[in-house]
Amino acid sequence: MAETDDKTGPPVTLIEPIDMTKLDPNFRKEIQNMPDGDEVNACFACSTCTAACPIANQWKYKPHQLIRMILLGMREEVLSSREIWECLTCFQCQERCPQGVRVTDIIFDLRDLASEEGKIPDAVKFLAKELLEKGQLYVVTADWEREDLDLEPEVPGLSTDEFKEILKRTRTGKIAGGE
Ligand code: SF4
Numbered sequence: 745m746a747e748t749d750d751k752t753g754p755p756v757t758l759i760e761p762i763d764m765t766k767l768d769p770n771f772r773k774e775i776q777n778m779p780d781g782d783e784v785n786a787c788f789a790c791s792t793c794t795a796a797c798p799i800a801n802q803w804k805y806k807p808h809q810l811i812r813m814i815l816l817g818m819r820e821e822v823l824s825s826r827e828i829w830e831c832l833t834c835f836q837c838q839e840r841c842p843q844g845v846r847v848t849d850i851i852f853d854l855r856d857l858a859s860e861e862g863k864i865p866d867a868v869k870f871l872a873k874e875l876l877e878k879g880q881l882y883v884v885t886a887d888w889e890r891e892d893l894d895l896e897p898e899v900p901g902l903s904t905d906e907f908k909e910i911l912k913r914t915r916t917g918k919i920a921g922g923e
Pocket residue numbers: 786787788789790791792793794807808811840841842843844845847
């Protein structure tokens with residue numbers, strides 16, 4: 745599935761031929777058996793999820809297309825797609841789906857599957873490593889700023905050690921740590 749690059753008219757979505765030999769007939773079942781996928785078969789391609797999504801216009805594969813691709817068995821394309829990582833997890837799609845398809849939660853499941861197969865974008869890996877090493881993604885106040893503000897070098901009472909220990913034992917910790 746792809747959109748034309750023609751910027752002169754209204755967007756037109758063309759359906760590229762799908763190579764049937766590359767489809768995974770078990771993918772639909774795999775998602776259905778995941779904690780949030782039981783309603784995926786109920787999708788009737790109404791595109792309400794896409795209409796609600798604040799970022800879909802930036803995506804090659806819109807939310808309703810990702811769900812359709814799951815149903816068709818396009819496992820490789822879905823798990824390699826950047827869209828599953830760029831989702832803002834705002835739940836707008838899921839809130840509005842008339843069929844009760846848990847679109848956002850399915851995207852979380854897709855990230856889990858992609859992670860297990862090592863299909864993690866570098867930027868996400870970098871953030872996970874930062875979290876593992878520092879216990880937080882954002883420094884509360886930078887060193888130079890603390891000095892300028894005449895604050896103690898460390899934020900009083902802030903310790904991320906326990907969190908880091910817990911994180912190391914999670915799957916995220918293991919993947920980010922290269923295990
Ligand atoms: S809103 Fe629900 S039923 Fe409609 S296309 Fe999206 S997932 Fe399918």
